[in-house]
Amino acid sequence: MGLPSGTFNQSYGQDMAIFRTRTHWVMLLAFLIFLFACPLFFSDRILTILTIIGITIISVHGLNILTGYCGQISLGHAGFMAVGAYTSAVLTAKLDWSFWAALPCAALAAGMVGLLFGLPSLRIKGFYLIMATIAAHFIIMWVILQLYSVTGGGNGLAVPRPEIGGFVFKSKGSYFYLVLIIACLGTFFAKNLVRTRAGRAFIAIRDNDLAAEVMGVNLLSYKLLAFFIGCVYAGVAGSLLVHYFAFATVDQFPFMNSVWYLGMLIVGGMGSTAGAIFGAVSLKLLDELVTIVGPILSAAVAPQAAASLGLIMRGLVIIIFLIFEPRGLAHRWQMVKAYYRLWPFSH
Amino acid sequence: MTKIKWLFIASMIIMLLAMPLFAACPGEETTPPPEYTLYVGGGMSLTGAYAEDSAAVLAAIEDYVQYVNETKMMAPWRSETFPDNVTLEVLWRDDELNVEKALTIYEELKAKGMLVYRTSGSSTALALMDRLNEDRMGSPSALVSGPYLLSPPKTCLTIYPIYTDDLAAIADWFLENWTEDRAPRVAYLTADYPPGKSILIPEMDAYLESIGYELVGTQLVPLVPTSPPTTQLLWLKENKVDLALCWMINPGSQPTIKEAVRLGMGTNLDYKITFGLAAPSHLPVFVPAMGAELSEGVVVAGSYPPLDDLATPGVAFCNDLQEMYHPNDMVTHVMYEAGLVEAMVQVEALRLAMLEMPVEDLTPVDVLDFGFFKITDLDTGGLSSTPLSYSSGNVEGVDEVRVDQALNGKIVKQGTWPLRHLYAQ
Numbered sequence: 001m002g003l004p005s006g007t008f009n010q011s012y013g014q015d016m017a018i019f020r021t022r023t024h025w026v027m028l029l030a031f032l033i034f035l036f037a038c039p040l041f042f043s044d045r046i047l048t049i050l051t052i053i054g055i056t057i058i059s060v061h062g063l064n065i066l067t068g069y070c071g072q073i074s075l076g077h078a079g080f081m082a083v084g085a086y087t088s089a090v091l092t093a094k095l096d097w098s099f100w101a102a103l104p105c106a107a108l109a110a111g112m113v114g115l116l117f118g119l120p121s122l123r124i125k126g127f128y129l130i131m132a133t134i135a136a137h138f139i140i141m142w143v144i145l146q147l148y149s150v151t152g153g154g155n156g157l158a159v160p161r162p163e164i165g166g167f168v169f170k171s172k173g174s175y176f177y178l179v180l181i182i183a184c185l186g187t188f189f190a191k192n193l194v195r196t197r198a199g200r201a202f203i204a205i206r207d208n209d210l211a212a213e214v215m216g217v218n219l220l221s222y223k224l225l226a227f228f229i230g231c232v233y234a235g236v237a238g239s240l241l242v243h244y245f246a247f248a249t250v251d252q253f254p255f256m257n258s259v260w261y262l263g264m265l266i267v268g269g270m271g272s273t274a275g276a277i278f279g280a281v282s283l284k285l286l287d288e289l290v291t292i293v294g295p296i297l298s299a300a301v302a303p304q305a306a307a308s309l310g311l312i313m314r315g316l317v318i319i320i321f322l323i324f325e326p327r328g329l330a331h332r333w334q335m336v337k338a339y340y341r342l343w344p345f346s347h
Numbered sequence: 348m349t350k351i352k353w354l355f356i357a358s359m360i361i362m363l364l365a366m367p368l369f370a371a372c373p374g375e376e377t378t379p380p381p382e383y384t385l386y387v388g389g390g391m392s393l394t395g396a397y398a399e400d401s402a403a404v405l406a407a408i409e410d411y412v413q414y415v416n417e418t419k420m421m422a423p424w425r426s427e428t429f430p431d432n433v434t435l436e437v438l439w440r441d442d443e444l445n446v447e448k449a450l451t452i453y454e455e456l457k458a459k460g461m462l463v464y465r466t467s468g469s470s471t472a473l474a475l476m477d478r479l480n481e482d483r484m485g486s487p488s489a490l491v492s493g494p495y496l497l498s499p500p501k502t503c504l505t506i507y508p509i510y511t512d513d514l515a516a517i518a519d520w521f522l523e524n525w526t527e528d529r530a531p532r533v534a535y536l537t538a539d540y541p542p543g544k545s546i547l548i549p550e551m552d553a554y555l556e557s558i559g560y561e562l563v564g565t566q567l568v569p570l571v572p573t574s575p576p577t578t579q580l581l582w583l584k585e586n587k588v589d590l591a592l593c594w595m596i597n598p599g600s601q602p603t604i605k606e607a608v609r610l611g612m613g614t615n616l617d618y619k620i621t622f623g624l625a626a627p628s629h630l631p632v633f634v635p636a637m638g639a640e641l642s643e644g645v646v647v648a649g650s651y652p653p654l655d656d657l658a659t660p661g662v663a664f665c666n667d668l669q670e671m672y673h674p675n676d677m678v679t680h681v682m683y684e685a686g687l688v689e690a691m692v693q694v695e696a697l698r699l700a701m702l703e704m705p706v707e708d709l710t711p712v713d714v715l716d717f718g719f720f721k722i723t724d725l726d727t728g729g730l731s732s733t734p735l736s737y738s739s740g741n742v743e744g745v746d747e748v749r750v751d752q753a754l755n756g757k758i759v760k761q762g763t764w765p766l767r768h769l770y771a772q
Contacts, residue, residue, distance in 0.1 A: 154541030
């Protein structure tokens with residue numbers, strides 16, 4: 001953990017602390033207060049965007065653990081989200097389970113399916129693993145569509161909203177709080193996970209799996225663990241998404257979402273908890289910008305000018321980051337912090 | 348006399364001085380009523396599989412709104428007028444057929460004051476359905492799938508028949524023309540895609556069997572086949588299917604029918620079979636693309652008249668609007684007609700609601716209750732199968748389904764058949 005000039009660690013505890021100085025704590029507290037105060041001064045529209053961003057952050061954290069830290073590239077993340085989503089939807093809608101019981105089951109189900117599709121990861125990697133995870137997405141979608149009597153097939157499934165002690169999370173503000181709390185817990189867990197033995201093993205596998213194995217890292221178990229944890233996050237995000245819409249349909253989990261989640265990691269910075277947040281926030285806000293700019297561009301240039309603008313812009317941003325800042329926004333943020341730490345001395 | 352003279356002069360001076368004051372005072376006759384802007388439009392899918400359709404729909408909505416703003420007329424064949432002090436504006440956003448975007452767009456446009464809202468496709472409508480219902484937002488939609496949406500009816504309104512009703516009409520038409528003694532054999536040949544699968548409901552099966560069909564089974568084809576669906580077509584042949592009921596979009600139906608013709612399957616070919624498709628395979632798109640030989644005998648239900656059918660007032664209106672506003676950039680996609688109908692429904696709902704409530708007090712609930720649900724026999728100039736009517740229990744606007752067949756490269760209207768209301772329970 002970098003510290004401002006003149007501040008030194010004096011114990012292992014201090015060295016390990018995520019938030020080390022009073023300024024860190026004050027900033028964190030101010031940021032959390034700001035987040036929790038959002039429903040007081042933001043419109044339903046902004047709260048909807050923030051809620052969707054929150055759900056995306058949870059999902060991207062999972063992909064970051066799997067891909068960013070462990071190096072197992074997955075393009076089946078939307079499929080794993082669908083597993084969690086439908087588990088939760090079926091348990092609450094068909095079996096009248098409480099959301100609070102269905103949520104961990106959704107996470108577990110997605111994790112188990114992730115384990116299953118993670119099994120080939122010991123033998124295959126890179127391009128072949130990508131193909132395997134793409135297959136996972138389509139197999140999951142196929143199964144959901146075939147199980148018509150359980151999942152509603154193409155017609156989808158109406159899902160009840162979360163409820164606690166008679167209070168229904170129906171308003172935009174209440175659901176925002178629910179997502180915010182889970183996103184904060186997810187971020188805290190992700191940040192700490194990579195500081196554990198498992199996290200260090202993930203990084204070792206990502207950097208050089210042969211070297212990691214030689215050092216005694218059990219490749220299969222740690223790769224599977226990464227798949228499991230990554231998919232648990234996806235399952236939670238999927239569950240939150242369908243309960244937010246109060247409806248579950250396979251169209252909520254298109255294959256392209258998996259691609260954009262990977263894009264978020266590229267833009268935010270792979271292998272960084274902050275990167276997952278930066279990536280999700282920036283690409284989702286870009287989405288909103290494009291949505292607003294589209295009609296203006298269409299009126300000014302040509303009616304067709306807005307068509308596919310979202311795809312073009314997202315693609316362009318990812319390419320720009322790959323060329324000019326492959327370490328993502330998280331690296332930029334590190335540079336800003338480094339500048340602050342060294343101030344008033346320059347590099 | 349002098350006194351009277353002075354009194355007269357004094358009163359004249361007072362009147363002259365008072366005149367500007369009278370003129371300055373607001374009078375009921377002289378003050379123009381305040382101007383208001385109401386919004387129409389909603390989510391469009393300008394990116395993805397329905398981009399071309401949505402672009403045509405958007406063009407129609409923009410043209411119609413300009414027409415109403417300029418003329419204050421509702422349509423050339425209608426006598427009702429739109430209020431002078433209200434201007435319409437089109438608000439739209441590209442939802443990319445992505446449900447997350449559709450939700451944030453809905454919230455954004457609702458916050459801007461939209462009282463009516465279009466959803467672009469079945470997937471977005473399904474996802475927004477409960478939100479729209481909670482807000483009591485009337486939402487005429489391009490969606491026609493998901494009988495689920497209509498059971499129970501909520502606030503999504505269809506402007507053309509749902510797919511199961513399309514296919515029921517084809518089944519009715521086919522049976523009327525059936526001459527053999529045995530029961531006709533029917534099978535589903537549908538896209539492996541949610542709207543494609545929405546036709547596979549027990550109510551549809553029961554209806555087909557109740558009118559005398561022998562139901563054979565189901566074959567699924569990809570939404571956009573990457574290779575000809577030969578296996579599925581040969582399965583139809585082996586099972587001696589007489590009528591194939593299909594849900595496909597044009598990029599799926601064209602290669603499928605092309606392969607069927609290659610295999611000798613068609614109304615006038617070695618193996619006699621009729622392909623009956625629901626509305627997304629619009630014949631005005633299908634026939635020009637396939638040509639007379641390949642499109643021969645294909646039946647589509649729930650679609651619109653071809654754009655060259657200028658004898659139909661609605662089609663002539665489509666043509667006139669485009670001649671007026673963009674003569675050098677004519678939209679030739681049949682979904683322009685769908686967009687025009689959608690725009691008419693939205694604007695009519697606003698007009699009707701304004702008859703009951705002051706414009707400044709209107710809310711989505713008012714527009715739903717006093718607008719959409721009061722629409723009775725809205726004449727679309729022959730664009731929709733029948734005039735449109737809605738009520739709180741009836742969100743399927745038409746009462747009958749138009750059935751067309753491609754014959755010798757022409758689209759020939761076979762007639763209209765009543766809705767069977769085949770909703771999934």
